[in-house]
Ligand SMILES: Cc1cc2nc3c(=O)[nH]c(=O)nc-3n(C[C@H](O)[C@H](O)[C@H](O)COP(=O)(O)OP(=O)(O)OC[C@H]3O[C@@H](n4cnc5c(N)ncnc54)[C@H](O)[C@@H]3O)c2cc1C
Ligand code: SF4
Ligand code: SF4
């Protein structure tokens with residue numbers, strides 16, 4: 001049955017507005033309608049000045065990501081009925097980007113980061129030969145398959161805590177792309193891509209706060225966190241981690257803690273009635289560190 | 297207002313446009329792409345099935361040629377089809393060298409059950425409709441996406457300049473020579489002139505002429521309309537392919553995979569009605585046969601719950617099989633129609649899918665206008681004739697994109713920058729400004745919807761003279777009403793209301809041509825099915841339609857089909 005729902009949509013016109021503002025629209029809601037359908041209805045029937053990006057309306061082109069009730073995702077495959085909170089549905093532009101107009105944000109920085117990781121096979125000149133380069137078994141492709149489905153919707157960047165504090169952070173999507181090419185058996189750039197990524201982005205991947213948001217917002221279920229962790233691990237094993245982190249790792253190895261317990265801390269604990277700590281935790285942690293390749 | 301100058305300007309950044317750009321740049325030309333979408337958003341991204349090529353030693357070039365010619369209902373030009381098919385294998389390998397990770401033989405199968413025996417490291421191929429050999433290469437179920445991304449990344453590698461989100465409003469022509477385009481930077485709202493020695497159109501198809509379509513919202517036939525307005529003919533515009541299984545109500549594609557796995561198509565009375573149309577093949581009959589059967593059921597009132605759809609029922613396949621073999625289709629139903637195919641049938645109806653017609657070109661992409669090239673779905677070479685074979689259009693984008701890029705680069709060598717008409721940018725600015733100031737009583741969305749509905753209902757799957765004439769009259773009336781549209785004005789920054797108004801001009805232009813060409817072709821061939829002329833008529837109609845604008849009129853002309861090896865036979869499956 002058709003019902004009505006309120007769309008609360010963030011608007012911003014650079015020519016007339018200093019600050020974004022909100023406008024509410026009533027939308028006829030039929031079963032099966034998506035949030036994009038709702039926006040299209042508003043544009044066609046109520047307010048033609050509302051701007052948003054859309055193209056395929058089938059969840060594959062990556063154009064239409066917005067924040068729905070605070071979480072980022074493409075809106076063309078989001079059912080209205082799954083996203084109503086208190087009779088309303090809040091639609092805002094992606095965060096961590098500048099707004100061009102209404103729900104349209106400037107993605108130049110996003111694309112720039114993708115470009116930074118050399119997202120192509122450095123397998124030399126491509127030529128017309130009667131042969132595939134890929135002289136591999138299908139098993140070698142599983143890492144590519146896990147990651148190549150990214151649709152560049154930028155939802156992960158919008159929800160990223162590290163980007164919120166530092167917009168220069170390379171961001172999960174570019175890391176995923178780098179991962180895809182590093183695991184391509186035809187690629188010859190290998191770790192050079194990784195090193196350059198670090199050189200160009202300062203602290204690079206280490207800025208990631210491991211908040212997990214990127215994995216949660218990804219509409220294509222890309223294991224973003226796994227990719228990020230794998231980069232961190234390989235840098236670590238090549239002894240290329242930032243100094244601060246190396247010290248942390250050494251501390252862990254030595255005493256099973258990230259930093260040394262000083263007198264003050266111990267006295268504070270006593271004062272607060274907390275149980276005493278064993279000074280050395282290392283034996284308990286050792287097996288874990290070994291398994292993760294942090295300790296030798 | 298800036299004037300940019302390049303050797304070659306390519307309009308469109310789908311597979312065809314980007315492939316052309318890479319090639320022209322590799323040949324040393326200064327190339328720029330102007331595209332209304334970011335390249336990665338182009339509609340090529342939506343192709344799922346795959347791309348055809350003869351790469352298995354057991355397959356033959358001749359078979360691929362014949363399947364294509366037969367599929368085209370003998371309207372495809374055989375000399376061009378020969379080029380398409382001969383160059384297919386090297387283009388597949390080239391894509392693979394560029395970085396596409398094609399699905400490989402044995403991938404995804406448990407080690408013990410692998411069927412590849414000695415074919416390790418070979419690109420896998422799947423069977424596709426209308427072909428007698430499994431020759432469709434694929435990348436899982438996202439072939440278009442993976443190829444488009446690969447192409448984009450190679451474009452970056454090649455360092456080609458891309459003007460992203462620039463809407464091209466017109467071609468610039470003087471004394472029968474193309475000298476560039478005018479485009480609107482959507483981000484700033486500024487209009488710019490792009491001068492060039494060659495312009496290459498790669499703007500895709502015109503699916504949005506119809507109310508139900510599998511095509512993206514931006515597939516509005518802009519390039520064809522632009523060329524047509526400058527007196528360039530359009531070829532075979534009456535041929536529009538309908539896919540039988542679009543999700544109701546939007547028309548999003550439900551892939552053939554579902555029927556391949558054994559799904560039933562059932563009408564409102566619970567009948568598996570395909571038994572009345574193709575008892576032998578049932579649901580697996582060719583696309584056009586299934587599409588017409590579904591449409592008949594709907595038109596004769598046997599839709600489900602009296603509505604214009606029938607059911608695609610998968611329930612008898614069982615939860616396990618659906619979850620294992622068709623997870624994407626289940627996801628599609630849940631996300632886009634709130635229907636879980638484990639417990640409910642999916643509502644489907646035929647959907648406009650592919651535009652066979654377009655700007656006529658030679659085998660190197662050159663059009664009849666000096667300096668103008670075209671490639672991809674917006675062109676008509678013609679390799680698809682009256683009906684495209686699944687998997688042949690992605691192939692067309694790379695084979696002829698590459699050729700057109702090469703030819704454009706060769707063309708600009710030694711060519712001087714053509715003159716452009718004086719004040720062309722100012723004139724265009726005035727035109728856009730007037731549109732922005734339009735305050736009439738008519739609405740763009742309403743005109744668009746009326747157009748799309750009448751075209752789908754009357755120039756769609758079934759065609760008859762009377763209704764088609766009504767549709768043509770309606771299209772012309774809507775064109776008049778367009779003069780009184782209303783826009784909100786305001787700033788030009790990402791003014792999508794203005795863009796939609798411009799796109800509607802293209803739709804109106806193209807729709808009129810489609811209707812006129814369809815009325816004139818008094819036979820049935822391939823996708824063009826006339827109830828009043830249900831037979832193919834080679835005597836009178838084995839020829840291509842050419843439509844050309846002459847002032848307010850459109851004149852039709854015809855040209856012969858190139859037949860080399862395969863004389864016309866009846867098309868039976
Ligand atoms: C759902 C679906 C599935 C498909 N599956 C298959 C398949 O399995 N196998 C197969 O072979 N084919 C398939 N096809 C067909 C195939 O995908 C298309 O024919 C092909 O991708 C078209 O590519 P193109 O480069 O010509 O155009 P597009 O990819 O549509 O690109 C058009 C470009 O032109 C630009 N443009 C348009 N107008 C303007 C303007 N005014 N100004 C500036 N830029 C403009 C756009 O921004 C875009 O970049 C499928 C089609 C659909 C709809
Ligand atoms: S896990 Fe890291 S990369 Fe992902 S969203 Fe959080 S901070 Fe960003
Ligand atoms: S990783 Fe996922 S969320 Fe991020 S851009 Fe790609 S598809 Fe979108």
Ligand code: FES
Nearest residue numbers: 055057062064076
């Ligand atoms: S419109 Fe393409 S992903 Fe939503």
